[in-house]
Amino acid sequence: MKASTRWQDYAAVVIGAFAALSPLWLDTSVGARWSLIVLGVLVALVGLARMARPAMATADYAIGVFGVLMFVSPWVMDFHTTTATAWTAWVVGVLMVLVAIAGMPAMSARMHGRGGVAAH
Template identity: 70%
Template sequence: MQDVVAIVIGAFAALSPLWLDTNNAAMWSLIVLGVLVALSGLVHMARPEMTAAEYAMAVFGVLLFIAPWVMNFDAFTGASWTAWVVGVLAVVVAVTGLPMMSSRMHGHGGLATHH
């Protein structure tokens, strides 16, 4: 389920310059990072054992969240809010996918317990 959410939010961010007021930096930040979030979801869906896709999604989410300040498009409200919301959601999706990944790798049905 997390991978589908990642694909949807990534596609939303990548396509958002079609209906948002942006400058060049905002447009390319949203397109590139949105596509990378969606691709990390696709990769993880195809290869669930690949934990690097979850970590990459989290990194792309953080980059998307800070992009309005770093790329200087925080004056574009719609583009900024899209970057912030999708960035946070990408990190949340990635983090919620990690415990399940860890339990699958260790052969447990649920979260691993420490004895």
């Protein structure tokens, strides 16, 4: 078994760890704290799982779903008025979705010239 060398996996771990640790320096409510910690840990764990098992393509979809959940969490958990915490959730959520899209099998094939689209 070969370990992953995809930048998306490393990015997911870093982004997830950042989100999970951000309540240490942000002024958060209980809902904000748990949203950031739980979703951050889940993304980091999925990134680590993808590193260990590179063939696990569903990990990219999971990261995308967690990214969407992170993005909507300020409204759902009612911390959208806490500026720094809400912006952290929004930015991290968007980054998670972008990493997930970049890592999806169809996108990876296109980026490497294997998706039926000629590489230029």
